[in-house]
Amino acid sequence: MIKKTRESKILELLNLQGSIEVKDLVANFKISENTARRDLKSIEEQGLLVRTHGGAMVVKQQYGFMNFDSRLGKDKVVKEKLSKVAASYINENDVVFIDGGTTLYYLYKYLRNKNNIIVITHSLPLIYQLSNSQGIKLILIGGEVDFGRKLTSGSIAEKNVNEYHANKAFIGADGVSLKKGISSFESKEADITRNMILNCDKIFLVCTSDKIEKEAFIRVDPFEKIHCIITDSNLDEEIAKAYKEKIDIQLVS
Secondary structure (H helix, E strand, O other), X not given: OOHHHHHHHHHHHHHHHOEEEHHHHHHHXXXXXXXXXXXXXXXXXXXXEEEEOOEEEEOXXXXXXXXXXXXXXXXXXXXXXXXXXXXXXXXXOOEEEEOOOXXXXXXXXXXXXXXXXXXXXXXXXXXXXXXXXXXXXXXXXXXXXXXXXXXXXXXXXXXXXXXXXXXXXXXXXXXXXXXXXXXXXXXXXXXXXXXXXXXXXXXXXXXXXXHEOOOOOEEEEOHHHOOEEEEEOOOOHHHHHHHHXXXXXXXXX
């Protein structure tokens, strides 16, 4: 198992258990104690755990691992503004992938009165909010239900995404950088996002500015795959300038 994949699995265990011991990592991943300690040190340097004597504890406040309900109210006004701008790019006869997450959830407010569009998503709350919209054909990506994050994921969901082609995809990310591209804290969500990008013509990344020039530990796709970034105007001026030289970036105030 490669280091990045192992780190992802370690964080999933920490998220479930709250803490973990080095001896458990040795047994679970068939690695040495030194390798286990190096993995924990690497993850700690990313701010995702706190090492303890003989193991580690999860950083409870780490935003990337909070469930959907816990994240929904964070930056609500900003997320709604970003979703409104994102929705303006969705036109009649479009077929669109919409990623899971709380920022893209607010798209429902600006899509529900549109007509003749097809929405393909693994977001359960978005499906619910758009279920009475007569002008929208809804396709739910099938798979294992993650009740905490309120979406579907897993191998079945990954294969299901590959059965469709969209002309636009609206994706989220836990991090994006010019050098490392799009990244995520969660491997299952990363796999779905990656397949949406693979099966789409134009990619819109919609995220709050605190995600830009940040890196999560799971690579999703290179920066070059993105066609447009929609973020808020709190972005650092120098970073905004660097991005404008590379890509269409919409700064929403």
